[in-house]
Amino acid sequence: MTHNVSGREHRRLFIPFIALFIILSLLMTACGEDNAQSSGAKLGGDLGVGLNADVVTLDPLKSTALVDRQVMLNMYDTLVQVNAQNEIVPDLATSWSYTSPTQLVFTLRTDVKFQDGTPLNADAVVFNIERILSTQSSPRYSELSSVEKVEAQDTSHVLFHLKQPFSPLLATLSDRAGMILSPAAVKSLGDNLGNAPAKAGSGAFAFGEWIKGDHLTIKKNTGYWLKDSQGQALPYLNSIRYRPITNGSLRYSNLQTGTINATDTLDPNDVPSAKSNPDLVYKQAAALSFFGFMLNTKMAPFNNPAARRAVEWGVNRQEILDSVLKGNGVLASGPIPPTSWAYDKNFKPYTYDVNKAKAELAQIGGSLTFTMLVPSGSPLNTQEAQFIQSELQAAGITMNIKQETFATVLSDTDAHNFQAALIGWSGRPDPDGNLYSYFHTGGGNNNMQYSSPQVDTLLEKARTSNDQKERATAYQQAQQQILQDASYVFINHGVSIQATTASVKDFAILPTGIMMFTSVYLSQ
Numbered sequence: 001m002t003h004n005v006s007g008r009e010h011r012r013l014f015i016p017f018i019a020l021f022i023i024l025s026l027l028m029t030a031c032g033e034d035n036a037q038s039s040g041a042k043l044g045g046d047l048g049v050g051l052n053a054d055v056v057t058l059d060p061l062k063s064t065a066l067v068d069r070q071v072m073l074n075m076y077d078t079l080v081q082v083n084a085q086n087e088i089v090p091d092l093a094t095s096w097s098y099t100s101p102t103q104l105v106f107t108l109r110t111d112v113k114f115q116d117g118t119p120l121n122a123d124a125v126v127f128n129i130e131r132i133l134s135t136q137s138s139p140r141y142s143e144l145s146s147v148e149k150v151e152a153q154d155t156s157h158v159l160f161h162l163k164q165p166f167s168p169l170l171a172t173l174s175d176r177a178g179m180i181l182s183p184a185a186v187k188s189l190g191d192n193l194g195n196a197p198a199k200a201g202s203g204a205f206a207f208g209e210w211i212k213g214d215h216l217t218i219k220k221n222t223g224y225w226l227k228d229s230q231g232q233a234l235p236y237l238n239s240i241r242y243r244p245i246t247n248g249s250l251r252y253s254n255l256q257t258g259t260i261n262a263t264d265t266l267d268p269n270d271v272p273s274a275k276s277n278p279d280l281v282y283k284q285a286a287a288l289s290f291f292g293f294m295l296n297t298k299m300a301p302f303n304n305p306a307a308r309r310a311v312e313w314g315v316n317r318q319e320i321l322d323s324v325l326k327g328n329g330v331l332a333s334g335p336i337p338p339t340s341w342a343y344d345k346n347f348k349p350y351t352y353d354v355n356k357a358k359a360e361l362a363q364i365g366g367s368l369t370f371t372m373l374v375p376s377g378s379p380l381n382t383q384e385a386q387f388i389q390s391e392l393q394a395a396g397i398t399m400n401i402k403q404e405t406f407a408t409v410l411s412d413t414d415a416h417n418f419q420a421a422l423i424g425w426s427g428r429p430d431p432d433g434n435l436y437s438y439f440h441t442g443g444g445n446n447n448m449q450y451s452s453p454q455v456d457t458l459l460e461k462a463r464t465s466n467d468q469k470e471r472a473t474a475y476q477q478a479q480q481q482i483l484q485d486a487s488y489v490f491i492n493h494g495v496s497i498q499a500t501t502a503s504v505k506d507f508a509i510l511p512t513g514i515m516m517f518t519s520v521y522l523s524q
Contacts (some may be wrong), residue, residue: 002069004173005006005379006174006184010152010153011031011172012159014295015500022248024514031139031209035172037215038468040382040519041524042232042236042237042505043232043494043520043521044223044236044237044522045236045237045238045521046238046239046240046241047236047237047239047240047241047262047517047522048240048241048243048249048254048260048262049070049241049242049243049260049261049262049263049264050245050254050255050262050263050264050370051066051067051070051243051244051245051262051263051264051505052240052244052245052246052248052263052265052378053065053067053240053244053246053375053377053407054067054212054213054359054405054406054407055067055068055070055071055210055216055242055244056406056407056410057191057194057195058071058072058075058194058195058196058197059140059194059197060076060176060177060179060181061070061135061138061140061176062138062194063132063134063139063176064405064414064444064445065406065410066264066426066513067244067264067406069176069426069514070242070514070515071216071218071242072150072176072427073175073179073203073514073516074203074205074240074515074518075197075200075201075203075204075207075459076179076181076200076201076202076203076204076400076515077091077092077112077179077180078092078105078173078174078175078178078179078180079091079092079093079173079174079178079180080092080093080096080170080173080174080178081174082171082174082247082429082510082511082512083510084508084509084510084511086288086339086429086511088170088171088174088429090204091122091174092108092109092110092112092125092180092459092501093107093108093203094108094109095107095108096170099159101162101163101165101466102161102163102164102165102210103161104160104162105153105157105158105159105160105274106125106157106158106160107156107157108120108121108122108125108155108156108157108158109156109225110155110156110255111137111225112225112427113202113223113225113362114181114182114185114200114201114202115182115185115199115200115201115202115206115223115375116184116198116199116200116361117199117219118183118184120180120202121152121155121156122152122153122154122157122158122335123183124180124181124182124183125150125152125153125158125180126150126151126158127183127392127487128179128180128183128185129144129147129150130149130252131186132144132177133147133149135227136442138305138446139176139203139437139444140176140177140444141444142436142440142443142444143172143176143177143433143437143444144172144473145218146162146163146164146169147160147161147163147166147311148161148163163464164464165463165466166358166431166461166463167430167462167463167465167466167471168431168432168433168436170431171428171429171430171433172428172430172432172447174429175344175428175433179201180202180302181193181197181200181310182199182201183200184195184201185198185199185520186200187202187389189262190310191363192441195210196209196210197447201221202219202221202224202225202236203221203240203518204223204224204226204235205218205220205235205240205517206218206219206220206221206364207219207426208239210464213244214243214244215241215242215517216241216242216248217240217241217242218239218240218242219238219239220237220238220239221235226518228519231464234519235517235518235519235520236519237517237519237520237521237522240517244378245260245263245506247378247379248267248269248270248378248379248380249267249269249270249378249510251263251265251266251381252266252270252273252274252423253265255274255280255499255500255501256277256279256280258330258501259464261501261503261504261522262498262499262500262501262507262515263499263500264513265497266323266497266499267379267380268325268326268327268328269326269379271326271328274466276335278500279501279502280500280502281498281499281501281502281507282327282497282498282499283497283498283509284495284496284497284498284509284512285496285509285511286337286338286339286493286495287337287427287493287494287495287496287512287513288337288339288340288426288428288434288511288512288513289337289424289425289426289427289428289493290332290334290335290337290424290425290427290434290469290490290492291329291332291423291424291425291486291490291491291492291493291494291496292390292422292424292488292489292490292491292492293372293420293421293423294413294418294420294421294423294447294448294487294488295308295311295419295448295486295488295489296418296419296420296447296449297448297449297450297485297487298416298417298420298447299416299418299449301368301369301370301372302419302420303488304363306360306361306364307360307361307364307368307519308485308487309358309360309373310351310358310361310364310395310484311392311397311420311484311486311489312350312357312358312486312489313350313351313352313353313354313356313360313395314352314354314357314391314392314395314491315352315391315392315491316352316391317331317332317350317352317490317491317492318352318389320387320388320491320492321389321491321492322334322385322447323387323402324380324383324384324387325492328494328495329493329494329495330492330493331408331491331492331493332490332491332492332493333347333348333349333350333439333483334347334349334483334490335427335439335482335488336431336434336435336476336479336480336494337427337433337434337493339449339493339511340431340434341430341431341468341472342471342472342475342476344476344479346468347476347480349477349480349483349484352391352482354394354395357392357396357397358395358396359394361395361489362469366396367396367397367398368397368398369397369398369399369400369403370419370420371384371399371402371418371419371420372388372399372400372401372402372419372420372422372423373402373403373404373409373418373420373421373423374401374402374403374404374409374421375404375405375406375409375411375413375422375423375509376403376404376405376406377405377406381462382401382403384422385401385422386401387460388482389401399420402496403424408448409423414447416447418447421447423439424494426512426513427513428509428512429511429512431462431471431472432459432462432463433477435459435475435478435479435482436459436463436490437487438460439452439455439478439482439487440455440456440459440460441453441456446487448487450482450485450487450488452481452482454478454480454481455478456480457483458474458475458477458478458481459474459475459478461474462474462475462478494513496509496510496511496512496513497509497513502523503518503522503523504520504522505522506520506521506523507520507521
């Protein structure tokens with residue numbers, strides 16, 4: 001600031017100016033203290049989170065459940081990650097580049113240590129990727145089936161050798177296939193890795209304890225490498241306590257009373273209340289998911305395509321969306337959601353048509369009876385299954401409902417011990433993640449045992465192309481065949497939600513539906 005004053009005026013203004021300077025200095029000091037206190041005020045607190053099912057395993061090699069990912073992605077860092085705009089951004093890898101169409105080099109962070117004190121380096125990445133490539137029974141194996149081998153060029157550079165160009169690789173490495181765990185911890189923990197992965201990750205939180213059926217706690221990683229914009233070490237929270245609450249009404253009641261601070265899902269009946277409650281925050285965004293039910297194509301009666309198509313025509317998807325889901329989501333015509341660049345808005349393979357369902361039934365003797373596995377403890381799941389049951393009855397199809405715990409449903413579907421199962425998919429940023437593992441022959445999530453040479457060829461073609469338009473065409477053609485063969489009855493695409501108490505701050509809603517708590521804090 002410049003003052004243009006005469007000598008006489010300078011004498012008169014000298015004392016006030018000094019006083020003003022002192023006052024401003026005090027204000028600036030106080031402001032600095034407020035900023036420091038503000039940053040400090042973010043520190044601490046224990047967050048309670050409600051999950052719609054109990055976690056199944058904390059070993060990314062074996063996991064197939066979304067609830068597992070909710071916990072693991074807060075403990076284990078990935079090579080890359082997906083942001084709120086559904087873009088691939090750095091995580092453990094600061095950058096990457098293709099040296100040829102089949103060679104991809106990642107540059108790693110050099111300031112990261114696992115929670116057991118061992119360093120993140122190229123050898124650790126090689127160990128984790130080779131663990132997948134050597135385990136064909138893992139759901140991750142089909143996700144990385146185009147990777148031939150990985151090698152450490154030096155401590156901070158990893159080279160992926162591909163069998164052929166593989167466009168979805170980065171998106172695939174943003175999730176379980178890209179989680180990097182301490183090799184020393186994996187070796188020492190052995191089979192206990194899935195139940196108590198102590199000090200195995202490098203993420204914002206470390207494993208604390210898991211009392212199955214009651215709670216799972218993760219605690220602040222005091223050596224976490226990431227800092228906020230003011231240089232404050234993250235995370236702010238001391239701990240996160242996850243509680244499995246399968247009953248949606250009970251989960252919402254816990255949120256209302258502050259017993260939990262956040263929930264992964266909210267039953268449609270509770271959404272209006274959450275939106276109008278001043279003590280809660282509710283937001284939703286379009287997601288990548290699909291929901292419906294599997295049909296086991298190798299077990300009677302669904303080893304007959306006519307039986308599968310009869311069920312497709314006999315389900316009233318609009319009624320389920322309106323009456324059960326209360327309009328939360330959009331109708332699904334296949335595995336590709338409207339959020340995807342490969343979505344085909346004109347593709348409408350099945351409507352509710354009792355006559356067409358009966359025509360398909362006529363090919364197999366005019367009647368059909370089967371049992372659907374339904375995850376227990378959720379009135380919403382039960383209601384949806386009952387709607388499907390009633391709709392199919394009108395076409396002459398008898399559906400029995402068998403309720404099992406979510407973990408048992410996963411176990412039975414993995415073992416192909418089912419006829420039909422009400423189970424959905426949380427979705428992935430690249431369409432390959434919604435199609436290949438589910439519908440390619442031998443795919444890691446292909447519990448329907450579906451197989452189509454035409455679909456296999458199209459999905460493989462889409463993986464090797466870098467032309468998005470060409471890939472979209474291949475996915476749309478594959479989707480048409482998948483729906484014709486009817487191994488999965490698609491009902492709706494879901495939404496990602498954010499349902500928290502008002503005290504939860506800086507909580508980003510992601511299209512993946514994952515609740516990331518790295519920079520979340522609780523207001524005082």
